[in-house]
Amino acid sequence: MEIIMSILAGTLFGTGIYNLLQKQLLRIIIGTVLISNGAHLFILTMGELKRGQPPILREGVTDYVDPLPQALILTSIVISFGVTSLLLVLAYRASKENQTDNMDKMRGNEYE
Amino acid sequence: MSNLAALPIIIPLISGILLIFLHNRMTVVRILAKVLTLGNLAVVAYIAYYIYQNGTITLEAGGWQAPYGIVLVADMLSIILVLTTNLVAVAAVFYAPSSLSNKQEHFYFYTFYFLLITGVSGAFLTGDIFNLFVFYEVMLMASYALIVLGGGRIQLRESIKYVLINLFSSVLFVTTVAFLYSVVGTVNMAQLAERVGEVEQKGILTTIAILFFFVFAIKAALFPLYYWLPNSYVAPNPVVSALFGALLTKVGIYSILRVFTLIFIYDPNLQQFFIWIAGLTMLFGVIGALSTNNIKLVIAYNIIPAVGFMILGIGLFNQTAISGTVYYLVHDMIIKAALFLLVGAVAYLAGTTDLRKIKGFMHHYPVLGWLFLLATFVLAGIPPFSGFIGKLLLLQAGLASDRVIIVIIGLITSFLILLSLMRIFIQCFWGEKDNDAYTVDKQAARKFTLPVILLLFFSVVLGIGAEFFYPIAESIGKYLMNPEIYIDSVLKE
Amino acid sequence: MSRPNDLILRSTTSLIAFILFGFSIYLYFAGHNAPGGGFIAGLMVSSAIVLMYMAYGFEAVNKILPINYRYCTAIGLMIAVLTGVGSFFFGEPFLSHTFGYLYIPFFGNKELATAMLFDLGVYITVLGITMTIILSIADDR
Numbered sequence: 001m002e003i004i005m006s007i008l009a010g011t012l013f014g015t016g017i018y019n020l021l022q023k024q025l026l027r028i029i030i031g032t033v034l035i036s037n038g039a040h041l042f043i044l045t046m047g048e049l050k051r052g053q054p055p056i057l058r059e060g061v062t063d064y065v066d067p068l069p070q071a072l073i074l075t076s077i078v079i080s081f082g083v084t085s086l087l088l089v090l091a092y093r094a095s096k097e098n099q100t101d102n103m104d105k106m107r108g109n110e111y112e
Numbered sequence: 113m114s115n116l117a118a119l120p121i122i123i124p125l126i127s128g129i130l131l132i133f134l135h136n137r138m139t140v141v142r143i144l145a146k147v148l149t150l151g152n153l154a155v156v157a158y159i160a161y162y163i164y165q166n167g168t169i170t171l172e173a174g175g176w177q178a179p180y181g182i183v184l185v186a187d188m189l190s191i192i193l194v195l196t197t198n199l200v201a202v203a204a205v206f207y208a209p210s211s212l213s214n215k216q217e218h219f220y221f222y223t224f225y226f227l228l229i230t231g232v233s234g235a236f237l238t239g240d241i242f243n244l245f246v247f248y249e250v251m252l253m254a255s256y257a258l259i260v261l262g263g264g265r266i267q268l269r270e271s272i273k274y275v276l277i278n279l280f281s282s283v284l285f286v287t288t289v290a291f292l293y294s295v296v297g298t299v300n301m302a303q304l305a306e307r308v309g310e311v312e313q314k315g316i317l318t319t320i321a322i323l324f325f326f327v328f329a330i331k332a333a334l335f336p337l338y339y340w341l342p343n344s345y346v347a348p349n350p351v352v353s354a355l356f357g358a359l360l361t362k363v364g365i366y367s368i369l370r371v372f373t374l375i376f377i378y379d380p381n382l383q384q385f386f387i388w389i390a391g392l393t394m395l396f397g398v399i400g401a402l403s404t405n406n407i408k409l410v411i412a413y414n415i416i417p418a419v420g421f422m423i424l425g426i427g428l429f430n431q432t433a434i435s436g437t438v439y440y441l442v443h444d445m446i447i448k449a450a451l452f453l454l455v456g457a458v459a460y461l462a463g464t465t466d467l468r469k470i471k472g473f474m475h476h477y478p479v480l481g482w483l484f485l486l487a488t489f490v491l492a493g494i495p496p497f498s499g500f501i502g503k504l505l506l507l508q509a510g511l512a513s514d515r516v517i518i519v520i521i522g523l524i525t526s527f528l529i530l531l532s533l534m535r536i537f538i539q540c541f542w543g544e545k546d547n548d549a550y551t552v553d554k555q556a557a558r559k560f561t562l563p564v565i566l567l568l569f570f571s572v573v574l575g576i577g578a579e580f581f582y583p584i585a586e587s588i589g590k591y592l593m594n595p596e597i598y599i600d601s602v603l604k605e
Numbered sequence: 606m607s608r609p610n611d612l613i614l615r616s617t618t619s620l621i622a623f624i625l626f627g628f629s630i631y632l633y634f635a636g637h638n639a640p641g642g643g644f645i646a647g648l649m650v651s652s653a654i655v656l657m658y659m660a661y662g663f664e665a666v667n668k669i670l671p672i673n674y675r676y677c678t679a680i681g682l683m684i685a686v687l688t689g690v691g692s693f694f695f696g697e698p699f700l701s702h703t704f705g706y707l708y709i710p711f712f713g714n715k716e717l718a719t720a721m722l723f724d725l726g727v728y729i730t731v732l733g734i735t736m737t738i739i740l741s742i743a744d745d746r
Contacts, residue, residue, distance in 0.1 A: 032283075072299075080283075082249075097269075114698055132678070171699060
């Protein structure tokens, strides 16, 4: 199971980076979403995948799952949610101001 | 008393939120922002004094015990950096109203400014590597907002690149933490330090160490990864550039300093690698500074060799070198802020950033001119100023461990830094009186000078008062070289 | 501009939006010991509001929900931080939480924790931030 998940995370990273290297702004943003999802999946995999009870103390339960990776993923999801939405607003405004969404044309020069 | 450690994070956070409500009364916001910043400085100064007297404070957030919960560790290194951060913040908040346009201030400048301080202080204080990531994000989130402040065409364009590079390094950070968690099963720095020593396979740990270095090197702008820095630090308003230049890259350096003196200390090859990175960073950074005629860009490029000096200290890895790094870190935070503010004032008053178009500034603004010269001397490390002491310690440590080449590179870099800044001084401040190019506005100049004087005052004190400050830096160096002290103060065994 | 024919959207929204509101409150209270919580509940309620914006148009929703979402963010953050700071007054470490039991008629004996207050802060913050971001793009023409 871990191996399949690792390959999936790797695929997400790969496609994400491919999209990140495109010129179109929206594709770049999709790339960032893909790589952050790859990272989240990766954290889950690294914390050992197993079936168990939620980590809340109850009687008669011995098999708990590790809560820490889940806490890390939740934090990370919230952060990437924030950054992605900010990036979308930013990209929208930037493409409107610069009248292009092509990164090649957004290069600029030294004295501005 | 352990709650003291959280105050430098909570006070700016609450201040920032409070100022959202007063958004429509800009005069009140301005005054309140100043008062709150000064108040925070006073609190931090008290905490620093308390730690100086009583030793490290650790706060277990929510009462969860050390390896399980999140800890905030306020030791001497952290609190000194937080104190310096707040000094820079005071200068910035006094500089802001005259530098920012009304529209930019209404874009919640002060809120994001306080959030930036929150993130930076948090990153310095945390004792948990994932929490470090969270505070990085708080800091970056605020910086994303600050860089687009006002939303000009150039700012929007540069900010996209800035956000993307930082987003990528953040994702890498999370992935690296996941790797580390799978190998050692903890994210608490003290416990990490303990367990890393016990791991059998050092190969995978070295990979993780390099990944961490890569992540922090992007933030700190080290040699092959500094390309994003200069343009994105030039795009925003000078006061924002000053905050970025003084604080953001230094958080990266602090993280390297912490992680590579506490956790990954088993492999001397890593340190060897740092020294070469340091040399290349210095050379390429200073060449960048000489390559441009844009005065703001010159200062932005000057961040890079300074970062090189600090990483050199971590690479040399002995007590003198680490003390030198700490000294240099504090010195550089103050002086970079001062230089960005000065150059921002020059650009504002002259209406251009092209150094060939500005001349004879000295005739109109003598105080500004002499301050710039003083700042140049401080940065380049002319004795007895603070830059000299930091560099002296680093180069001494370099000579002591027989690394002559890197010492020579360091000396050449220092001269070139001096040259790059003297170019600005000679071109812009010396020369014929030029009445047509710009309108003289002495009143605005006076508002700009006050915060700069404050920063330079501390910078000079740091140099002349080396008698007093050096023992502190030395004790921090000693403390960092003995990670057991840190581990004991957190895990209390 | 011709009026769009969105009868189905409008009539289902009036139903779905309220189901979403209700569900978000359920999620918020479930969040302490079961799946749910302030973040997801905040997203849920903001999706309901966005749906209403889509169905009824900008002016109409602004009239029935005259909320400044920026203040919403600030209030939420303030609640969350002050819950953490509250522990200072009891001499406990920052962010400490406590809980107790309260008898509510009809629902029976319920556990109440100060973590709920923190979660309320998260709820309002998420609502505020999501709506601020969506509206700042939406009303830009």
